[in-house]
Amino acid sequence: MPSQLDDLKAELTRLTQRAQALIAPLDDAQLAASPPSGGWSIGQCFTHLDKVGRLYTEKLSQAVDGARARGLSGKEPYRMGLLGRLFVRSQEPPVRRKIGAPAAFVPGDLTPHEAFARYAEMHTILADVMTRAEGLPLDRMKITSARLRLNVFETFHSTLAHERRHLWQVEQISNALSNTPEPAR
Numbered sequence: 001m002p003s004q005l006d007d008l009k010a011e012l013t014r015l016t017q018r019a020q021a022l023i024a025p026l027d028d029a030q031l032a033a034s035p036p037s038g039g040w041s042i043g044q045c046f047t048h049l050d051k052v053g054r055l056y057t058e059k060l061s062q063a064v065d066g067a068r069a070r071g072l073s074g075k076e077p078y079r080m081g082l083l084g085r086l087f088v089r090s091q092e093p094p095v096r097r098k099i100g101a102p103a104a105f106v107p108g109d110l111t112p113h114e115a116f117a118r119y120a121e122m123h124t125i126l127a128d129v130m131t132r133a134e135g136l137p138l139d140r141m142k143i144t145s146a147r148l149r150l151n152v153f154e155t156f157h158s159t160l161a162h163e164r165r166h167l168w169q170v171e172q173i174s175n176a177l178s179n180t181p182e183p184a185r
Contacts, residue, residue: 003134004076004077004078004153005130005131005134005156008130008156008160009127009130009131011160012123012126012127012130012160013127015163015167016120016123018167019046019116019120019167020120022042022167022170022174023042023112023116023170026174026177028112028113030042030174030177031043032111032112033177035172035173035176035177036176036177037176040107040169040173041112041173042170042173042174043107043111043113043115043116044107044115045107045166045169045173046112046115046118046119046170047108047118047119048107048166049119049122049162049166050115050118050119050122051107051108052162053119053126054122054125055145056143056145056155056159057122057125057126057129057159059143059145060126060129060133060152060155060156061125061129061132063141063142063143064129064132064133064136064152067141068136072136072137072140072141073136073137074135074136074138074139074140075135078138078139078151078153079139080139080151080153080154081151081154083148083150083154084150084151084153084154084157084158085154087148087150087154087158088154088157088158088161089161091158091161091162091164092164092165093165093167093168093169094168095165095168095169126159130156133152133156136152138151138153138156139151139152139153139154143155
C-alpha cells in the first residue's frame, strides 16, 4: 500500500504531466499572451508557480534537515488540522476568490519555456524533499509563511493544491485564447 508521501509524489508527477499536456499544443505567442479578460499569461503562471514552489521547497527542506539533525522521527498516518484543511480547500480549483500575489511572487521576465523548465526542475527538487521527509513527524513540524503556521504535511498538500489552482487557470487561459478570433490582417 502506498504511503501518504508516495501519494503526494505521485500527484506531483501527475501535475507535471498535466502541465506538459496543457502547453504542448501551444506556440510561443499563445504561451506569452495574456487572456482577453486580462491577467497573467500562461508563461507568467508557470513563473509564479516556480517562485512560490521554490520558496516553500526551501522552507520544507530546512524543516526536514532540521528535524533530521535533531533526531526526530514519526510515522504515518499524518494528519492535517482544521486550519490546514481549510487553507488547502481555499487553494483548490475552480477559483472562487482571487487572491493577490505578494510582490515576491509576481511573475518576472522569463520566457514561457524558461518558466516551464524551472517549474519542472522545482518539481524534481520538491519530490526529493518529500523523499527525505520519510520517517519524520511531518504533522508536528511547523512552517510559518504568509501569516500562516502549517505543519509540513499540510504545506505539502497546500503546495500541490496551489499548483492545481494555477493549472486550472492555465487551462482557462488556453481555452479563452483558442476562442479568441484571429485579428484581421
